[in-house]
Amino acid sequence: MIKTPKPIRGTQDIFGAEAEAFAFVTATFERIRKLYRFRRVEMPVFEKTEVFSRSLGETTDVVSKEMYSFEDRGGESLTLRPEFTAGIARAYLTDGWKQYAPLKVATHGPLFRYERPQKGRYRQFHQIDAEVIGAAEPQADVELLVMADHLLRELGIADGVTLQLNTLGDGESRENWRAALVEYFRAHRDELSEDSQDRLERNPLRILDSKDPRDKPFTADAPRIDDYLSDAAKDFFAQVTEGLDAAGVAWERNPALVRGLDYYRHTAFEFVTDRLGAQGTVLGGGRYDGLMESLGGAATPAVGWAAGIERLAMLVEELGEPVPDIIVVVEDDAMRADGVGLTAAMRRAGLASELIATGSARKRYDKAVKQNAKAILALTAGDDGAMQHRLRIDGGDEAAIDAVLKGYSPN
């Protein structure tokens, strides 16, 4: 007995209406990205593990248990890409893309993270991604945010979604704020949740967005980044918010919105919905001026965002699958060749067509009716054996169909 292999945990086979929604997201993204003049890039699906581990630092669970890593036959550690940014940063350095700076690039495709699947989170998932590399100005942040907002509008999901915005300041501001947070939380250490006590050592900024109610009273009164921002950092953030206002993009300040990794500076943002359970972030990103150096490159300012295609697709209105323009029904097997010929002719004329010529001859018309076609063409043989057809129009393009019929010579 042969056992059918099962799919890998956390992978998905996307089909039908869901696949249509998925394709709608990527097609819309491609259209928008061209409007904003972002250049398309295609990136490898795997890289040397260092590409990701260096950029992430050694701190978190992320490297130790969240990456899909393996050794190749030469004993080199490789990792399936868990994000686009690190690979694009690597390419910027190894391929000399500095010559194109400031460089606006966009891509989409599969990513891999070794996690327990839950709603809107999979081990193989898919993202769209946009990055601006080599631009230190807040205008780059604004352009990305306006583009993201535009995309969500075009997808028809902007209504339930809000843009949450924060600044982490420049390197110095961020360090001072972080030190103040550690000092503050350390004073309340014993009253924090176990998880947050742990975070105090590993990733103190993350205490701010803890879900544990025991932490809430302390996070509310925690030191705020605003009190630690340098004048330059304040000015940078002000230019971002002014730009958003000028472009008519609504935003709200979320001082608890943080990034755990050290290379993030200045702007951090997430577009959030309450329609997806625990996984409310629909699109997120920020400025990562410190990343290039961790990969051995020169200091290079950069900012970008990514969004999960599956999550976006879940929010998109049910599109349904497209209905055929015409179905050709062979009601008499003697007309099979004409069915094939006419269907081919319909398709060449740009009409989405289906041929029904199998199974019980009497039931073929029923099958056609059930597909909600805009037109049904039934083929039968006359007494003389010549092809006869009957056409039922239900919203279809009768002129186009007639033109195909007139131009067709029966077999």
Add this chain to the structure above:
RNA sequence: GCGAUCAUAGCUCAGCUGGUUAGAGCGCCGGUUUGUGGUACCGGAGGUCACGGGUUCGAACCCCGUUGGUCGCCCCA
């Protein structure tokens, strides 16, 4: 890694407190109607009740374990 919850036909699900041959709808296949119209009716195929133990005269149902799905925690680049 941790927790909750679920698993019956290809799909969606019923199945009483443990009781004899496990059901429906949809889908699939065949038949009836030979019709300018059909979304109907009849029939058929299809099940190791996730898997492995246990309790019992008897288990889809109760107990234990395993596997898998879902949702959440941790993490979220």
